Amino acid sequence: MKRIIIGIAGASGVIYGIRLLEVLRAIPEIETHLVMSRTARMNIGIETDFTPAEVGALADQVHKIGDVASSLSSGSFRTEGMILAACSMKTLSGIVHSHADDLLVRAADVVLKEQRRLVLMPRETPLHLGHCKLLYEACQLGAIIAPPMPGFYGRPTSVAALIDHSVGRVLDLFGIDAGVAFRWQGHKAA
Numbered sequence: 008m009k010r011i012i013i014g015i016a017g018a019s020g021v022i023y024g025i026r027l028l029e030v031l032r033a034i035p036e037i038e039t040h041l042v043m044s045r046t047a048r049m050n051i052g053i054e055t056d057f058t059p060a061e062v063g064a065l066a067d068q069v070h071k072i073g074d075v076a077s078s079l080s081s082g083s084f085r086t087e088g089m090i091l092a093a094c095s096m097k098t099l100s101g102i103v104h105s106h107a108d109d110l111l112v113r114a115a116d117v118v119l120k121e122q123r124r125l126v127l128m129p130r131e132t133p134l135h136l137g138h139c140k141l142l143y144e145a146c147q148l149g150a151i152i153a154p155p156m157p158g159f160y161g162r163p164t165s166v167a168a169l170i171d172h173s174v175g176r177v178l179d180l181f182g183i184d185a186g187v188a189f190r191w192q193g194h195k196a197a
Contacts, residue, residue, distance in 0.1 A: 010038045011181065012079060012089035012118070013066065014111050017046025020093030020130035021054055021062075023155055026174045027092055028065035030185045037183070040079060040086070041066035042111045044098065072109050079114040087181055088124030089115055092174075093155070096131055096138055103144045115150075125150040126180055128173070153177050161189030 011031065015024035024047075031037045041063060043051075048059040063069040070077045078084040091098065091111075098111055102125075107113035118125045127150050131138060142152050155173035163169050168189075175188020 008038050009036060010040060010084075010086040012040045012042065012086055012114050014089055014091040014094075014098075014114065015041070015043045015047040015051075015062075016091055016093060016095040016098040016111060017044045017050060018093040018095035018098075018130040019050060019054065020128070020155060021047055021050045022170055023092035023128055023130075023173060024090075025051075025055065025057060025062055025065070026170050027090060027177070028062065030171075030174055030178065030187055031183075032065055034183065034185065039066045039068070041069045042072060042079065042114060043069075044072055044095070044109070044111055046095070070110055070114075072111060074110055075107070075113050077110055077114075079110060080117060082117050082121040086118065086123060088126070089118045090126045090128070090177055090181075091115065092128040092177070093130035094127040096129070096141065099127065099129060099138075099141050099145060102127075102150070103141050103148065119148050119150065122149065124181060126153050126177055127151070128153050128155050128177065130155060151180060153180065158189060160191055163189070 101112035102115045107116045157169040171187040
């Protein structure tokens with residue numbers, strides 16, 4: 008059984024974390040561990056038709072944001088890594104500065120120190136220099152920055168297709184082909 012931590016921070020774009028949970032739920036060999044910030048819980052109601060409880064039900068295990076004694080706080084609890092979807096600039100700053108005052112940042116900190124895969128999906132635009140520096144520093148620490156930028160070469164016809172493409176590309180980073188990302192086959196000239 009492979010464990011993946013899904014973190015949902017307070018940035019707009021909580022649907023990316025929700026869709027990741029939906030897709031991973033269909034893969035029996037993946038066990039998901041969910042951590043949501045307080046602002047993420049609020050944004051779920053603002054941005055989607057889900058409730059935080061419904062989102063939690065998509066995960067195999069839900070960890071409370073304030074539970075820094077959770078299994079996710081220890082490197083001895085083996086995981087494949089963590090995806091922060093979406094990642095707020097506040098959470099990014101906490102990760103970069105190892106300011107682990109909640110479980111979201113602590114879990115990311117553990118993933119980095121154990122040299123596991125940490126994928127951050129920042130959903131902020133435009134970015135100022137401080138944001139860019141934080142993203143750069145996160146890369147230096149070993150994080151992978153994967154902004155949810157849609158690919159249009161597959162000619163998506165819905166918002167759901169755009170979300171799925173980003174979700175599929177992030178799962179590719181864990182070697183998981185969930186069948187939701189459009190795969191480029193090259194251009195066929197007419």
